[in-house]
Amino acid sequence: xxxxxxxxxxxxxxxxxxxxxxxxxxxxxxxxxxxxxxxxxxxxxxxxxxxxxxxxxxxxxxxxxxxxxxxxxxxxxxxxxxxxxxxxxxxxxxxxxxxxxxxxxxxxxxxxxxxxxxxxxxxxxxxxxxxxxxxxxxxxxxxxxxxxxxxxxxxxxxxxxxxxxxxxxxxxxxxxxxxxxxxxxxxxxxxxxxxxxxxxxxxxxxxxxxxxxxxxxxxxxxxxxxxxxxxxxxxxxxxxxxxxxxxxxxxxxxxxxxxxxxxxxxxxxxxxxxxxxxxxxxxxxxxxxxxxxxxxxxxxxxxxxxxxxxxxxxxxxxxxxx
Numbered sequence: 495x496x497x498x499x500x501x502x503x504x505x506x507x508x509x510x511x512x513x514x515x516x517x518x519x520x521x522x523x524x525x526x527x528x529x530x531x532x533x534x535x536x537x538x539x540x541x542x543x544x545x546x547x548x549x550x551x552x553x554x555x556x557x558x559x560x561x562x563x564x565x566x567x568x569x570x571x572x573x574x575x576x577x578x579x580x581x582x583x584x585x586x587x588x589x590x591x592x593x594x595x596x597x598x599x600x601x602x603x604x605x606x607x608x609x610x611x612x613x614x615x616x617x618x619x620x621x622x623x624x625x626x627x628x629x630x631x632x633x634x635x636x637x638x639x640x641x642x643x644x645x646x647x648x649x650x651x652x653x654x655x656x657x658x659x660x661x662x663x664x665x666x667x668x669x670x671x672x673x674x675x676x677x678x679x680x681x682x683x684x685x686x687x688x689x690x691x692x693x694x695x696x697x698x699x700x701x702x703x704x705x706x707x708x709x710x711x712x713x714x715x716x717x718x719x720x721x722x723x724x725x726x727x728x729x730x731x732x733x734x735x736x737x738x739x740x741x742x743x744x745x746x747x748x749x750x751x752x753x754x755x756x757x758x759x760x761x762x763x764x765x766x767x768x769x770x771x772x773x774x775x776x777x778x779x780x781x782x783x784x785x786x787x788x789x790x791x792x793x794x795x796x797x798x799x800x801x802x803x804x805x806x807x808x809x810x811x812x813x814x815x816x
Contacts, residue, residue, distance in 0.1 A: 527539075531616075536674050541637060557597070558597035564639055707745070713730060
């Protein structure tokens with residue numbers, strides 16, 4: 495059924511160009527991080543790249559070759575388990591660009607490290623890998639290896655991506671410690687955390703908005719004030735106390751970071767006994783915030799995932815019709 499739906503999807507040329515561009519730039523960023531910051535300083539990233547750096551030190555085999563060879567059985571398994579070439583092709587393309595760049599660029603250009611400081615190399619290597627990985631994820635791919643295995647484990651066994659990734663990361667960090675020493679493993683851990691944080695930033699943005707929950711006995715005046723002063727609509731519903739036979743009104747509103755303190759002052763002026771919970775929100779769309787539709791050239795800000803692959807506009811029209 496999924497394959498039949500997938501065949502009906504028309505490939506938009508602009509969308510295809512944006513995916514290829516994101517995959518290429520992301521793979522180049524990751525490769526530059528390895529060539530310029532990590533490999534010369536014996537700092538291993540995670541995944542097959544980390545295994546490649548370890549094997550390069552032990553046997554002299556190139557990192558790119560390890561990544562390609564390691565990905566062959568992984569991507570064959572991914573094709574069988576994920577049931578679609580669209581789940582594999584972006585990763586295969588990114589892996590080829592990434593691996594070939596790592597192996598070919600040093601033979602064509604004399605690479606000189608910018609700094610001998612291991613901490614600086616770990617930080618900037620992690621930043622570049624994180625940005626590259628985030629761009630590749632946004633285009634619907636990965637750098638293969640353990641990332642693809644994590645997706646397969648999630649589909650087959652329901653294992654969360656974080657749990658599967660943690661297991662493989664621990665193994666690779668242990669290998670780094672045994673081969674390069676435990677101080678090198680600590681630097682690899684820095685690369686891991688920074689790269690994950692940067693990937694999240696590229697995928698989800700800065701998180702400059704908040705979701706605010708307000709419990710007040712003067713809920714209607716508070717909602718009216720938020721609408722008139724801050725020009726935001728609120729959602730209102732009745733809730734109850736779990737331990738007391740008491741009902742109250744709960745308000746919910748999404749605001750931007752600069753408006754947060756103004757909202758607190760506004761609620762305090764109306765009901766100083768109100769309960770206010772401010773939750774950090776990764777992204778907010780619609781109304782006074784950014785629109786749901788793509789707003790960058792070539793649709794660079796769209797993320798391809800399982801839903802966008804398997805549902806086309808005709809399906810949505812059918813589901814939306816009464």
